[in-house]
Every structure is written in C-alpha cells, then in structure tokens.
Amino acid sequence: MEQVYDLLVLGGGPAGLAAGMYGARARMKTGIIEKGRPGGQAATTEDLENYPGFGRGTTGPGLTQAMADHATSFGAEFIKDTIVALDLKSSPKKVIGKKGEYLGKAIIYALGAEPRMLKAPGEGKLRGKGVSYCATCDADLFEELDVAVVGSGDAAIEEAEYLSKFADNVSVIVIHEEGKVDANQVSFERARQNPKLKWIWNSIVKSINGEELVESITLKNIKTGEESDYPINGVFIFIGTVPLTEVLAGQVELNQQGYIVTDEKMAASVEGVFAAGDVRAKYLRQVVTAASDGAIAAVAAEKYVHETELWEKEVLQAQQPVVVAYYNPTDMSGTEKVGMVDRFVRDHKGLALVKVDATRNELVGRRYNIDLDRLPRLHLFINGEVKREADDIDEASLEALVKSL
Amino acid sequence: MIEVTKDNFDTEVLNAQGIVMVDWWGPKCERCLELMPHVEELAGKYRGKVKFCSVDTSGNRRLAIGQKVLGLPAILFYENGQKIDEISGQEITPEDIEAKLQQHVE
Ligand SMILES: Cc1cc2nc3c(=O)[nH]c(=O)nc-3n(C[C@H](O)[C@H](O)[C@H](O)COP(=O)(O)OP(=O)(O)OC[C@H]3O[C@@H](n4cnc5c(N)ncnc54)[C@H](O)[C@@H]3O)c2cc1C
Numbered sequence: 001m002e003q004v005y006d007l008l009v010l011g012g013g014p015a016g017l018a019a020g021m022y023g024a025r026a027r028m029k030t031g032i033i034e035k036g037r038p039g040g041q042a043a044t045t046e047d048l049e050n051y052p053g054f055g056r057g058t059t060g061p062g063l064t065q066a067m068a069d070h071a072t073s074f075g076a077e078f079i080k081d082t083i084v085a086l087d088l089k090s091s092p093k094k095v096i097g098k099k100g101e102y103l104g105k106a107i108i109y110a111l112g113a114e115p116r117m118l119k120a121p122g123e124g125k126l127r128g129k130g131v132s133y134c135a136t137c138d139a140d141l142f143e144e145l146d147v148a149v150v151g152s153g154d155a156a157i158e159e160a161e162y163l164s165k166f167a168d169n170v171s172v173i174v175i176h177e178e179g180k181v182d183a184n185q186v187s188f189e190r191a192r193q194n195p196k197l198k199w200i201w202n203s204i205v206k207s208i209n210g211e212e213l214v215e216s217i218t219l220k221n222i223k224t225g226e227e228s229d230y231p232i233n234g235v236f237i238f239i240g241t242v243p244l245t246e247v248l249a250g251q252v253e254l255n256q257q258g259y260i261v262t263d264e265k266m267a268a269s270v271e272g273v274f275a276a277g278d279v280r281a282k283y284l285r286q287v288v289t290a291a292s293d294g295a296i297a298a299v300a301a302e303k304y305v306h307e308t309e310l311w312e313k314e315v316l317q318a319q320q321p322v323v324v325a326y327y328n329p330t331d332m333s334g335t336e337k338v339g340m341v342d343r344f345v346r347d348h349k350g351l352a353l354v355k356v357d358a359t360r361n362e363l364v365g366r367r368y369n370i371d372l373d374r375l376p377r378l379h380l381f382i383n384g385e386v387k388r389e390a391d392d393i394d395e396a397s398l399e400a401l402v403k404s405l
Numbered sequence: 406m407i408e409v410t411k412d413n414f415d416t417e418v419l420n421a422q423g424i425v426m427v428d429w430w431g432p433k434c435e436r437c438l439e440l441m442p443h444v445e446e447l448a449g450k451y452r453g454k455v456k457f458c459s460v461d462t463s464g465n466r467r468l469a470i471g472q473k474v475l476g477l478p479a480i481l482f483y484e485n486g487q488k489i490d491e492i493s494g495q496e497i498t499p500e501d502i503e504a505k506l507q508q509h510v511e
Contacts, residue, residue: 127476127493128475128477128479136435140462141470
C-alpha cells in the first residue's frame with residue numbers, strides 16, 4: 001500500500017515552502033514535490049530587499065534556502081520529481097510525477113510562474129546565446145559587454161541595476177512614454193541615478209538578430225513607427241510571467257489569463273485543493289504574499305483534513321443511523337432546540353448524534369448546501385447518505401425523522 | 406570530471422581525441438549547481454566512453470564567449486576537438502543530458 005500524505009504541497013518556491021513549514025508544524029504528514037532545487041523564481045534574483053525583516057544584503061537564494069531548512073526542521077519531506085498530471089476527483093487525491101505517483105488528503109498547488117516570452121523572431125534560437133530570462137544566472141558572462149533589458153516592472157528595473165554591476169552599458173527598453181514605468185517609484189528613482197543605465201522610451205523589440213550569438217536587436221518606436229537596429233551583446237527579458245497551470249485545465253476554475261481562482265482561504269473550486277503564490281489570481285505577486293498564501297492554505301488544508309476525517313468516521317462510516325444537527329452557537333433558541341435533539345437521541349437506542357457548528361465547518365456547508373440563515377436543521381444519515389431531513393425541530397418532526405427505522 | 410580553465414582548455418578539450426562533454430557553470434547559477442551531482446553521476450556511468458570536463462565561467466568568461474556560451478547552464482559536446490552538439494538553458498534536465506550522451510556514444 002502506498003503511503004498517503006496528509007498534505008502534498010506542489011512546488012517548492014516561497015509559497016510551497018511556507019505551506020510546507022506550516023503544514024509540518026501542525027503535525028501533518030507533509031510532502032513538498034519540487035522538480036529542482038527549492039526556492040523558485042525568488043532564487044533567481046540576487047538582491048531581494050523587500051521581505052519584512054530581511055533588508056539590504058538579503059539574497060534570493062539565501063532567503064529561500066532558509067525557508068527550505070525551516071520547513072525541513074519541522075518534518076516536511078522533499079520529494080524530487082516533476083509533476084505531469086493530477087487526479088483531483090479521486091480520494092485521496094493523486095499526483096502523478098515523472099518518477100512516481102503520490103497520494104494526498106489535501107493538495108496545495110504552488111507551481112508558480114515562468115517568464116513570459118517576447119515572441120520576437122530570433123528569441124528562441126538565441127536563447128542561451130545572449131537571450132536570457134535570469135540575470136543572476138548569466139550576468140557575469142556579460143562583463144564589459146552591452147546588454148538590453150526589456151520591460152519596466154519591478155523585476156526589470158531591479159535586474160537592470162544588478163546587470164549594471166557587470167555589463168558596461170545597460171539599455172532599458174520601455175514601451176511607455178518617457179518617465180513612465182510599471183515598477184515602484186522608489187526603485188525607479190534609484191535606477192535613474194545609475195549612470196550605466198540608458199533609457200529607451202516608447203519602444204518595443206521587433207526582432208533579436210545574430211548568427212551564433214546575439215548581435216543586435218531591431219527596435220520599433222511605437223510613436224513614430226520608426227525602426228532601427230541596435231547593436232547589443234545580450235537581451236534580458238522581464239515582461240511578466242505566465243502561470244504554470246496547464247495540468248489543471250478542465251479540473252479547477254482558472255481565470256482568463258490562466259490563474260487559479262480561490263476564495264480568501266486559498267480554496268480552489270475543487271474540495272481539498274488549495275492554491276498559493278504566483279499561480280493564484282491576485283493583486284500582488286511577491287515573496288511576502290506567496291509566503292502568506294502558503295500559510296493560509298496550509299491552515300485551511302489542515303482544517304479540511306481534520307473535518308473530512310472526523311466526518312468520515314462519525315457520520316459516513318457509522319454503523320447505526322446518525323442524526324446530524326447543524327446549528328449556529330450564537331443563536332440561543334437554536335442551541336436550545338439542539339439540546340432537545342440531544343435528549344431525544346439519548347432516549348432512542350441505536351441512534352447517534354453529531355452536532356455541527358455550521359458557521360465554522362465549511363466542509364459540510366459546501367457538501368450539503370447548508371444555508372446559514374436556516375439553522376438549526378437536521379439530517380438523518382444512513383450508510384453514509386442523507387435519508388431524511390427536518391427544518392423545524394419539535395417532538396413531532398423528531399418522531400417523523402426516525403419513524404419505522 | 407576534469408576542471409578545465411582557459412589555460413588547459415586546448416589540451417583537455419580541443420586537442421583531445423574522442424567525445425568530450427563540457428559542463429559550463431557558474432557559482433551564481435542555481436540551476437547549474439542543481440545539475441552538478443547528476444553530471445557527476447553520468448561521468449561515472451560513461452567512464453571510458455566520454456571524457457567529462459567542467460568550466461567555471463566566472464573565471465573564464467572570455468573562454469566561454471569564445472565557445473559561444475552566453476547562457477547557463479550549457480552542456481557542449483566535442484568530437485576530436487570539433488563542437489558537435491550543445492544544450493543550454495534553465496530547463497535542461499539530467500535526462501536531456503543523458504539522451505545526448507547516448508546519441509553521441511553510439
Ligand atoms: C527576476 C525576478 C526578481 C524578483 N524579485 C523579487 C523581489 O525582489 N521581491 C519579491 O518579493 N519578489 C520578487 N520576485 C517575485 C517572486 O520571486 C515570486 O513572487 C515568488 O517566487 C513566487 O513564489 P511561488 O512559490 O508562488 O512560485 P515560484 O517561485 O515560481 O516557485 C514555483 C516552484 O515550483 C516548481 N515547479 C514548477 N513546475 C513544476 C512541476 N511540474 N513539478 C515540480 N515542481 C515544479 C518550480 O521549480 C519552483 O521551484 C521576483 C521574480 C523574478 C522573476
């Protein structure tokens with residue numbers, strides 16, 4: 001029999017590492033499936049200065065290594081594999097990797113995102129030949145050379161600054177009007193003081209040219225329509241990212257751009273499946289929000305696993321008929337009625353009672369459509385299925401509920 | 406694995422007979438560091454069939470550019486001193502490298 005994890009975390013970036021740490025610390029049997037070294041995109045940036053408590057001098061690889069160690073210290077297990085498919089309907093849920101299959105009671109999907117391609121001619125052919133999506137990886141090869149950075153978001157501006165430590169000239173190609181960037185103003189102002197950075201406004205890259213190595217880029221000024229050849233040795237592309245959610249298509253709800261839609265507890269549209277980090281439809285994609293998502297998802301997943309197990313044991317697998325009373329603990333007259341049910345069940349041999357605070361237990365609310373405005377309510381479960389129900393609770397409805405059992 | 410620098414690249418790679426595989430890496434390239442143990446393993450497996458070398462590009466930048474390496478990780482294959490094949494980029498996996506090795510050993 002294969003082992004079943006309480007929690008399987010997919011992806012070992014900041015979101016997955018935080019989720020793994022929280023999950024393992026809550027004593028869940030937690031596995032983190034990662035295809036490479038942990039750290040994700042955050043490990044590809046040298047300067048990472050905006051994680052609270054870790055200012056100047058913090059590096060992406062350093063911070064994420066500490067996150068990975070933290071998760072392991074509480075007992076999270078790293079599984080090195082590449083995820084290729086998922087079966088989210090089965091119970092437990094099944095994750096299929098290149099090397100093996102893994103079972104989890106709950107899943108946190110945190111595969112993050114990958115760089116968006118320019119889709120300019122020459123980009124694919126010259127990848128690794130001057131075209132790069134990772135400044136930390138390749139920057140020192142460009143010492144004394146000239147490079148271009150395409151994009152104007154936070155990553156583009158910060159990586160341009162990093163590249164200026166190596167390259168002689170860094171030209172930043174910005175699609176917007178002069179003075180307008182997508183990055184935060186603080187980074188932009190600092191970058192503007194950097195004498196090695198040169199700004200090319202209103203421009204897009206039409207093509208990347210070169211035989212064996214990048215030799216030039218063709219720029220188009222979108223205001224004037226003018227095209228020009230710009231000699232360059234390297235092109236670093238930071239024009240945003242695309243979420244890695246193909247394996248989920250048709251299984252959970254994605255938005256138009258392919259990001260996973262969740263509620264504020266990180267729950268995706270399928271029960272027991274949570275999403276965290278850059279894969280999620282959200283406002284800010286950073287290490288701190290990825291870690292936050294991971295924490296929330298792990299706590300919600302833990303609650304889900306606990307609730308499903310309890311429900312399984314006490315209701316679905318019960319030998320005798322079970323009366324389930326859904327109630328709201330802040331409603332006095334409702335709790336009194338549940339007290340009445342309690343006495344009634346005690347007087348009837350062979351019956352069991354399970355009381356559910358419907359305001360807190362999401363699992364049953366979701367599975368059985370319990371309307372919080374119509375509490376208390378009763379369900380009679382026999383062999384794991386709802387056989388009868390009662391909305392008004394009094395002697396007569398209770399008698400009717402258990403009649404001729 | 407033989408550590409190669411600009412000083413012995415000619416001797417170890419360009420003037421060598423048979424198949425030579427060169428792993429170009431850098432200390433800041435996470436992906437390279439991740440591949441390294443796998444490359445070591447392949448070096449053991451293909452001992453006697455393929456000569457394995459590695460170059461730390463951080464001290465050998467000009468050598469790298471001379472061999473048209475401008476992105477890491479990069480794995481280049483030479484036969485009797487001629488470059489015959491290469492794979493590079495963040496996505497390469499140990500399986501990709503082994504597939505190339507098999508292809509060239511045959
Ligand atoms: C160049 C750059 C600079 C940045 N700078 C900053 C910064 O200064 N501050 C900041 O807060 N944020 C920064 N960010 C953003 C930050 O890195 C991301 O928001 C964060 O890494 C998202 O974390 P994640 O865990 O959601 O996803 P990711 O970091 O993308 O991690 C996903 C993980 O899943 C793994 N994976 C993917 N597919 C599979 C598969 N099929 N099987 C197994 N594993 C898989 C990947 O290997 C990866 O480790 C930067 C991003 C970039 C690209």
